Amino acid sequence: MSGRIQVVFGNITSLAVDAIVNAANEWMLGGGGVDGAIHRAAGPELLDACRAVPEVRPGVRCPTGESRITPGFRLTARHVIHTVGPVWRGGAAGEPELLAGCYRSALELAREHRVKSIAFPAISCGVFGYPAGHAATVAVKTISTYLAAHNTPDSVVLVAFDVATEQALKVTLQQL
Numbered sequence: 001m002s003g004r005i006q007v008v009f010g011n012i013t014s015l016a017v018d019a020i021v022n023a024a025n026e027w028m029l030g031g032g033g034v035d036g037a038i039h040r041a042a043g044p045e046l047l048d049a050c051r052a053v054p055e056v057r058p059g060v061r062c063p064t065g066e067s068r069i070t071p072g073f074r075l076t077a078r079h080v081i082h083t084v085g086p087v088w089r090g091g092a093a094g095e096p097e098l099l100a101g102c103y104r105s106a107l108e109l110a111r112e113h114r115v116k117s118i119a120f121p122a123i124s125c126g127v128f129g130y131p132a133g134h135a136a137t138v139a140v141k142t143i144s145t146y147l148a149a150h151n152t153p154d155s156v157v158l159v160a161f162d163v164a165t166e167q168a169l170k171v172t173l174q175q176l
Contacts, residue, residue: 006156008159009159013042015076018077019077019118021123022034028050043073053068068081086099103120119158125161132164133168140173140176
């Protein structure tokens with residue numbers, strides 16, 4: 001299974017994949033970190049597409065642990081799958097389950113849209129404070145379980161934004 005998953009260090013917006021995953025916020029209107037970088041690279045059309053996603057409750061277009069899909073616009077990727085990871089509160093507030101939900105729901109949208117290659121950032125590891133090692137375990141286990149049950153996507157790229165995250169992902173992947 002790990003042959004379909006690879007870890008890279010770099011800029012998710014420049015990868016030649018069918019879909020990239022955006023570590024978004026619940027209102028999906030852009031932000032900092034990966035979210036801001038994706039919005040800048042995709043162009044203003046992405047913000048318009050996000051605004052068009054219906055709210056499920058006031059101010060919330062994508063609840064934590066869920067995903068939504070939009071076109072990629074000016075990105076190489078055809079699709080952006082927006083997902084909202086949990087804020088780390090110590091691990092006993094349902095964070096692992098919510099984070100796993102991000103990966104599962106993004107992969108399910110990818111399958112529905114016939115995505116063959118997808119790239120994930122380290123969801124929740126930036127300003128949301130999720131420890132890289134814990135997040136890597138959730139990511140790799142959830143993705144591996146999904147790939148074992150489904151024949152698509154063909155490849156999953158886990159994109160690290162710093163050396164510590166890259167190492168955590170690589171070590172976790174090797175333990176599979």
